[in-house]
Structures are given as C-alpha cells and as structure tokens.
Amino acid sequence: xxxxxxxxxxxxxxxxxxxxxxxxxxxxxxxxxxxxxxxxxxxxxxxxxxxxxxxxxxxxxxxxxxxxxxxxxxxxxxxxxxxxxxxxxxxxxxxxxxxxxxxxxxxxxxxxx
Amino acid sequence: xxxxxxxxxxxxxxxxxxxxxxxxxxxxxxxxxxxxxxxxxxxxxxxxxxxxxxxxxxxxxxxxxxxxxxxxxxxxxxxxxxxxxxxxxxxxxxxxxxxxxxxxxxxxxxxxx
Numbered sequence: 310x311x312x313x314x315x316x317x318x319x320x321x322x323x324x325x326x327x328x329x330x331x332x333x334x335x336x337x338x339x340x341x342x343x344x345x346x347x348x349x350x351x352x353x354x355x356x357x358x359x360x361x362x363x364x365x366x367x368x369x370x371x372x373x374x375x376x377x378x379x380x381x382x383x384x385x386x387x388x389x390x391x392x393x394x395x396x397x398x399x400x401x402x403x404x405x406x407x408x409x410x411x412x413x414x415x416x417x418x419x420x421x422x
Numbered sequence: 423x424x425x426x427x428x429x430x431x432x433x434x435x436x437x438x439x440x441x442x443x444x445x446x447x448x449x450x451x452x453x454x455x456x457x458x459x460x461x462x463x464x465x466x467x468x469x470x471x472x473x474x475x476x477x478x479x480x481x482x483x484x485x486x487x488x489x490x491x492x493x494x495x496x497x498x499x500x501x502x503x504x505x506x507x508x509x510x511x512x513x514x515x516x517x518x519x520x521x522x523x524x525x526x527x528x529x530x531x532x533x534x535x
Contacts, residue, residue, distance in 0.1 A: 313465075342523070344525075351525065351526070351527040351528055352512065352525040352528075354522065354523070354524065354525075357522065364522075365522060400465055400466070402465075402466075408454070408473075408516075409454045409456065409471075409516025409523050410456070410468055410471055411456075411458075411466070411468070411523055412468075413458075413465030413466045413467070414465050415463075415464060415465045416464075416465055
C-alpha cells in the first residue's frame with residue numbers, strides 16, 4: 310500500500326517566491342495534518358483537516374501561509390511570499406477515524422535563500 | 423491545551439545496554455499517548471500507542487512504554503539497545519475530538535559500540 314506521498318522532496322527558492330508543497334494522504338484516511346520541523350522549535354502543527362474541512366489553523370505562522378484540501382486525496386500548503394525563516398522540513402501526515410495515530414510522509418525540505 | 427516534555431535532548435548508550443527515554447505530558451483528561459521514531463532524512467514512524475486498558479504497551483522493534491497516570495508519564499524502554507536504534511524519538515499526546523496531536527521536542531539517541 311502506498312503511504313503518504315509528498316512533493317517536492319527538496320525545494321530551493323529565493324526570498325519572495327511562492328512555494329507550493331503537495332500531499333496525497335493514504336486512501337481512506339479522513340484526517341490530514343501539516344507539520345513543520347526545525348532544529349529550534351521541533352515539530353509544530355500548522356493546520357489539520359478532518360473530512361477535507363480545516364479544523365484548527367492556529368499554528369499557521371502568519372497570513373503568508375495557506376493550506377487547502379479540495380478533496381480527500383490531495384492537499385497543498387502554500388507560502389507566498391517565502392522568507393528565509395520559512396526554511397524547514399514540512400511534513401504531511403494522515404490518520405484514520407481520528408485515532409491520533411499518524412502516518413507521515415517523508416517530508417519536503419524547503420530552503421529559502 | 424496539551425503539552426509534552428521530553429527532558430533529555432541527547433542520550434548516549436552502549437550497544438546491548440538498557441534504555442529508558444522519559445516523557446511527561448500535560449492534559450486534563452485521559453490522553454492518547456504515542457512514541458514515534460525518526461531516522462535521518464525520514465518521516466516519523468509509530469513505535470507504540472496507548473489509548474486505554476493495560477498501562478504497559480508493547481510496540482515494534484522490541485520497545486515498550488508504561489503509562490503512569492499519577493506521574494503524568496509515558497516512558498519508553500528497551501532492555502537491550504541495538505546500533506540500528508540510533509535515531510530521534512518523539513513522545514506525543516493526542517487530545518480533542520479530532521485527535522490533535524502535539525509532539526515533544528524529541529530525544530536523539532546515540533548508540534556506541
């Protein structure tokens with residue numbers, strides 16, 4: 310079975326550019342989570358969806374960040390405009406029936422120059 | 423809001439020695455508790471979980487954890503560490519109707535010969 314699929318795996322961009330990260334959750338999972346991992350702050354929950362509806366976006370750092378889940382099999386996290394402090398690894402995770410047991414993708418490593 | 427404390431950022435153990443990684447949580451009700459492991463460049467993988475019932479839970483790779491409500495702890499143990507166990511370990515607590523999962527800062531385990 311395919312796991313959570315994230316793309317791109319690596320992204321290098323310049324400050325001010327738009328960045329879009331993509332995630333395909335495990336089929337049948339109804340919750341989707343976006344996390345950001347940095348050395349300084351560890352794993353931070355940015356936003357999570359249940360049945361494609363955003364439930365809690367209190368972790369989204371600022372208006373430059375937005376996330377969508379147009380259907381059960383796809384989600385995007387967009388940063389516009391990007392800044393060097395956004396450099397991090399962004400993880401997508403999905404879960405089934407709100408058990409809290411998360412299945413993680415391999416992450417998207419973002420470097421903003 | 424729930425929180426997780428992992429007091430040890432780095433731990434070094436000899437191969438074959440026993441291991442205990444500490445985790446304390448804060449949550450008003452009975453939490454869902456998890457331990458995840460992350461190898462370099464990879465996403466997180468679930469080691470074990472506690473939802474209810476027996477407070478000693480067994481996981482993959484020979485790990486176990488014990489839930490102690492009186493101490494708000496969920497420590498991870500392994501009787502004999504293998505070199506392949508070197509990784510970063512995250513304790514997490516799930517809470518709320520949609521199981522919002524909050525992670526600790528992580529403990530990096532180094533295994534020496």
